[in-house]
Amino acid sequence: MMPIRQPESPHLFHAIIPSVNIPVSSPLVTMASASASGPLVFYDIVSGPPVRPYAPNPWKTRYALNFKRADFVTEWVDLTEVESTRKRLGADPVRFFADGAPFYTLPVVEDASAGGAVVGDSFDIAVYLDKKYPEAPPLFRHSIGIYAAFNAHIDSIFPTGGILFTDGQPLNPATAEQTKAACCRRFGAKSWNELTVRGDERRKVVATYQxxxxxxxxxxRFSDGPFIGGKEPDYADIIVGGWLMFLSLTVAEWVEIRTWHGGVWGKLHDALEPYRGTW
Structure with a gap:
């Protein structure tokens, strides 16, 4: 069981892409109605064509599933259907808006072979996978609490460039206007353009993000790389790697970002390639 967790209000970016899980008080695992055995079902946010994964926390889960060599299938969910999907699965919200309204996000993993277990937070999913697949290399090589604190810290840093991400979102064209309108209503913006930045102002944001x-x-600082612990990856690398995948797919300055801070981001991103799998 994970420690008691407190709600936080989402950053602007979080509301544009509901995939950054700031945990709240809830059980690690709930039970759905599924009963048959079979592969894990991984619920991920669908992009526009060609369909590909892009959101950061679902990418953490995708990396973890492949790292543990889990048997799983992807169930693609449109942003407009995330709330109804979580409710159908019995996956309680893991984040809340500042006004207390629930904020429904992905990923979710459903395990029919465990009586319909449903895990609805990327960190909790990693803990679940480490227990379910003990024969595979461990995701957690140290205290889980250390990784939880690291996850919270990384998730407080990477979203700060949120306005850089907006234009590059590969939204489903069938529902993109609905998604954009919902974000504008939530933040009092008159148009989607108010949630973007260009030109000299964008360069200032890029510098601040660096x-x-x-x-x-x-x-x-104390690693020979490419991973935080040296030559072998674990869940700390996956936490960062989920964000790097997102940046690589949505931010025009990704080639530049790869080189920042001695090139650590590009090196880690490339080193995690074997765990991306197919979809």
Whole structure:
């Protein structure tokens, strides 16, 4: 069981892409109605065509599933259907808006072979996978609490460049306007353009973001790389790697970001390639 967890209000970016899980008080595992055995079902956010995964916390889970060599299938969910999907599965919300309204996010993993177990938070999913697949290399090589604190710290740093991410979101064109309108209503913006930045102002944001990521880069100071612990990856690398995958797919300055802080981001991103799998 994970420690008691407290709700936090989402950053602007979190509301644009509901995939950054800030845990709240809830059980690690709930039970759904599924009963048949079979592969794990991984619920991920669908993009526009060609369909590919892009959101950061679902990427943490995808990396973890492949790292543990889990048998799983992906169930793609449109952003407009995330709330109804979680409710159908019995996966309680893991985040809340500042006004207390529940904020429904993905990933979710459903395990029919365990009586319909449903795990609805990327960190909790990693803990679950480590217990379910003990024969595979461990995701957690140290105290889980240390990784939980690290996850919270990384998830407080990487979203700070949120306005850089907006234009690059590969939204499903069938529901993109609905998604954009919902974000504008939530934040009082008159148009989607108010949630974006360009030109000289964007370069200022990029520079500020580089400084912000420097705080995360400090974790690599005593490592020969490419991973935080050296030559072998674990869940700490996956936590960062989920964000790097997201940046690589959504931010125009990704080629530049790869080189920041001695190139740690590009090196880690490339080193995690064997765990990306197919979809």
């Amino acid at each position: 400084t912000a990521l420097g705080e995360a880069a400090k974790y690599f």
